[in-house]
Amino acid sequence: MLSEVSQMQTRKPIRVWVDGCFDMMHFGHANALRQAKAMGDFLIVGVHSDAEIEKNKGPTVMKEDERYAAVAACKWVDQVVPNAPYNTTVEILKEYNVDFCVHGDDITTMADGTDCYQAVKDAGLYRECKRTQGVSTTELVGRMLLMTRDHHRRSQSAGASSLASLSSEDLGSFSTASNKLGPNTTVSHFLPTSRKIVQFSEGREPKENDRIVYVDGTFDLFHTGHIEFLKRAKELGDYLLVGVHDDQTVNAIKGINYPLMNLHERVLSVLACRYVDEVIIGAPYSVTKDVLGKVYNVSLVAHGNTPTEHDLDGKDPYELPKQLGIYHELDNPNASVTTEGIINRIIEHRRVFEERQRRKNAKAALEYEEEQRQKDVKSQ
Structure with missing residues (x-):
């Protein structure tokens, strides 16, 4: 047997x-x-x-x-x-x-x-x-349709400090505050839970001799440009640690309409990527000693060769890893796909996507009616 x-x-x-x-x-x-x-x-x-x-x-x-x-x-x-x-x-x-x-x-x-x-x-x-519940492509397009080119220019007034850094294992202090960035931005209805973070987490610890690579960013509207960047970063070592900046920091650095997706939505998208091993939730904008040593001992810090906004204090966010000789610059993976580029696709074809939204909403209403009808039939 x-x-x-x-x-x-x-x-x-x-x-x-x-x-x-x-x-x-x-x-x-x-x-x-x-x-x-x-x-x-x-x-x-x-x-x-x-x-x-x-x-x-x-x-x-x-x-x-x-x-x-x-x-x-x-x-x-x-x-x-x-x-x-x-x-x-x-x-x-x-x-x-x-x-x-x-x-x-x-x-x-x-x-x-x-x-x-x-x-x-x-x-x-x-x-x-x-x-x-709380997320769909239709809903994300709706957020972007509320934007204009002026809305996503860098804000001249900024003043928000980073949240304390925590990894996806530190669930007890995981923030559930919703993102509310301005009068022209819709608020996500997604309600995060610690269980959902655990479900998305790989759970693998680095081995003793693993070369740990750190990258950070906003990762808003997670797309193929992000994916290719993370793939190239992972190839530099054995274990990829990704820092995702909190909403307040992104808003202060980039302007009133950013980020379109809140911290929790962005973290889950990054965790779902096959090249990512662990995430720091609410990572500081500047790479600090804590980032390099308190979660894991980071061997290399990688960043794309695109221009980088200075931190709120005017300093280069990668100053420390550059001083330590552990900074590595990666070629920009796919310039045709960026968060700003996706938003521009929506804005430049606003009428087309507004009609898409109208059609999709009407279709969704019919689907809901059919769903309710089927439930009524089953209950009889």
């Missing part, structure tokens, strides 16, 4: 399918992928093309190649299938030898109003995960 361990080793791996747009890949997407991976062993993610999304939902913010790369960088994803059909079929699941597909507990419909997952539901190949 085989032992339980042997049975686990010899059983067929469970292959799980998830598909979607993954436009402006955020922590809500990552959380769905995390839940789906927990249901099986191998996670395959189908990503729709720009043309398919345009037909069924409206224009995308991110181009399809950018969306494919963002999904591939999520640490729970094993394989990405580009140009996946918008209507999930039994045939596509069979093609990839999938045991079942997973989707959030909300309804997704085609342009004609039909359920995208009806066929796989009828075949018994459908599972649900909990949708992450």
Whole structure:
């Protein structure tokens, strides 16, 4: 008789399918992928093309190649299938030898109003995960539509000090204060919990002889430029520690409309990246002795070769690592994708995205009505 361990080793791996747009890949997407991976062993993610999304939902913010790369960088994803059909079929699941597909507990419909997952539901190949409340691509686009070019210029008046630094393990003192940055900025409705941070954390400690690399930043609207930078930074050592600046500091340095995503949202997006080992939540803007030695003993501090804003005291935030000879400059990975560039895509095509929002909201209302109808049918 085989032992339980042997049975686990010899059983067929469970292959799980998830598909979607993954436009402006955020922590809500990552959380769905995390839940789906927990249901099986191998996670395959189908990503729709720009043309398919345009037909069924409206224009995308991110181009399809950018969306494919963002999904591939999520640490729970094993394989990405580009140009996946918008209507999930039994045939596509069979093609990839999938045991079942997973989707959030909300309804997704085609342009004609039909359920995208009806066929796989009828075949018994459908599972649900909990949708992450308080974040969506539609909501993020809404935040950016409230901005203008003047709104995201550097503020001339600044005066906020950094929050005390803490790692994602120091959950007892994890702040749950919401981000409220100005009259033209919407406030996130996401409510962070210590459990969610733990779920996203890798939990791996560095080995004794690991070369630890530190990078820091805002990581607002986490995108492929950030991902490529983190990948290159990780290649410089064995363990990547990432400092994410708090909302007040980012606001003071960058201006009234930044950051668009609050600290907790940005931390989860960074933690979901496969190249990141640990995060300092609310890291100081300037690299200090505490950053270099109190969490782990940092061997190298890396930063991109883009211009760096001075700290509030006017000093170079990387002055200390430069003095210590542990500062390394990385080439800018992808100048075409930046947080400011994404915002400009929205602002420059404001009318197109306002129409997208109108269509999406109307479609969401119909989907909600259908969801309630189905719940009523089940309860009868």
